[in-house]
Amino acid sequence: MSAGTTLAEVLAGARRRLSEAGIADAAQDARMLIAGILDLPSTAFVTDGGRPLDDAQLASIDKALARRAAREPVHRILGRRAFSRLDLILSPDTLEPRPDTEILVDTLVPHARTIVAERGACRILDLGTGTGAICLALLDLVPGTTGVGADLSAGALETAKRNAQLNGVADRFEAVESDWFSAVTGVFDIIVSNPPYIVRSVVGTLDEDVRLHDPILALDGGDDGLDAYRAIAAGAGAHIRENGLVAYEIGYDQKDQVTAIMRENGFACVEAARDLGGNDRVLVFSKAMA
Numbered sequence: 001m002s003a004g005t006t007l008a009e010v011l012a013g014a015r016r017r018l019s020e021a022g023i024a025d026a027a028q029d030a031r032m033l034i035a036g037i038l039d040l041p042s043t044a045f046v047t048d049g050g051r052p053l054d055d056a057q058l059a060s061i062d063k064a065l066a067r068r069a070a071r072e073p074v075h076r077i078l079g080r081r082a083f084s085r086l087d088l089i090l091s092p093d094t095l096e097p098r099p100d101t102e103i104l105v106d107t108l109v110p111h112a113r114t115i116v117a118e119r120g121a122c123r124i125l126d127l128g129t130g131t132g133a134i135c136l137a138l139l140d141l142v143p144g145t146t147g148v149g150a151d152l153s154a155g156a157l158e159t160a161k162r163n164a165q166l167n168g169v170a171d172r173f174e175a176v177e178s179d180w181f182s183a184v185t186g187v188f189d190i191i192v193s194n195p196p197y198i199v200r201s202v203v204g205t206l207d208e209d210v211r212l213h214d215p216i217l218a219l220d221g222g223d224d225g226l227d228a229y230r231a232i233a234a235g236a237g238a239h240i241r242e243n244g245l246v247a248y249e250i251g252y253d254q255k256d257q258v259t260a261i262m263r264e265n266g267f268a269c270v271e272a273a274r275d276l277g278g279n280d281r282v283l284v285f286s287k288a289m290a
């Protein structure tokens with residue numbers, strides 16, 4: 001396409017190209033990529049379709065479409081995605097935050113508000129923080145909270161710190177390189193995690209979008225998918241304040257198993273939530289009464 005091609009023409013061409021490459025949501029992906037690259041609101045396709053694009057813009061769009069046609073996810077190509085009220089940058093070391101994980105955040109917001117109201121503070125620990133999504137969204141939504149994001153990956157922690165800065169909560173966020181609790185100190189009001197929970201033999205069968213672009217470290221939950229829950233359950237007792245909460249994202253079929261693991265470690269399930277598809281996705285635990 002040559003300079004002067006209009007926004008509407010570029011969109012039509014992009015849609016065709018992605019559709020011919022077998023991308024299911026070709027129209028939506030084309031819109032998101034073009035709007036993201038040009039930094040335009042999606043309404044621009046309606047209000048400003050006659051806008052001519054220059055060579056540099058056309059070249060950037062062309063490159064992005066080639067990557068999407070090769071099955072790279074839209075938000076990886078753009079290097080960022082929205083989560084809760086945040087705009088997060090992604091890196092090869094971080095799982096792309098999923099909309100389902102916002103349910104974990106939304107479940108915890110009222111609890112964090114109550115704790116801040118009662119205690120004047122609420123310390124949150126996010127294990128396997130990745131982009132920082134869960135912890136940073138809670139810090140953003142609940143004034144008075146402070147958070148620690150722990151991760152085994154130094155690269156992920158750099159991204160999380162950057163996201164804390166970009167979203168205005170860096171003064172309440174600390175990043176700690178840690179294998180679950182190994183380098184974590186102190187006690188917390190809320191311990192939260194979206195750990196790797198995919199059964200190892202299933203990881204290789206995931207969609208290319210996920211398998212080739214999300215870090216395996218963030219997906220592989222060991223032989224039965226539950227390794228992370230066992231490790232966190234074993235360490236949580238020493239780091240949770242009395243009446244504190246431990247909250248997880250879980251795989252769609254892991255509710256009973258994760259509840260059993262937590263029960264063995266002295267925690268009872270006090271709340272559960274389902275995802276947008278109706279699957280069990282969020283569990284909240286508290287120390288069981290003796």
Ligand code: GLN
Nearest residue numbers: 194195196197198218219
């Ligand atoms: N929900 C993610 C997926 O289906 C898995 C994330 C995880 O293991 N925590 O790809």
